[in-house]
Amino acid sequence: MKDHRILSARQEVAAEDKLFNALLGLQSIDELRDFFHDLCTPAELQAMKDRWAAVELLAAGTTYRAIHDQTGVSVTTVGRVARCLTDGAGGYQKALERLKGIDE
Helix, strand or coil: CCCCCCCHHHHHHHHHHHHHHHHHHHCCHHHHHHHHHHHHCCHHHHHHHHHHHHHEEEEECHHHHHHHHHHHHCHHHHHHHHHHHCCCCCCHHHHHHHHHHHCC
């Protein structure tokens, strides 16, 4: 985050809640895609796609080096994603479980 932030902690939480509620209000992949294309720079969106690719491959048991070789995602980023999978807030795991339910 940049140093020029002037929002209080309470305002930051409220802004985050509004963002997440906006996401929950979208009703299709196309709507989400349009929102993310408006919200993110191409590099930010690519970074998120790279991390999600690493999540799926890690969940399938793929090694860090193989993930790098398949996706071009740095081994360092793969390691960060792996730490979030084991020690994070659980968001990746929840998303994987729900996606698995959709794919079945």
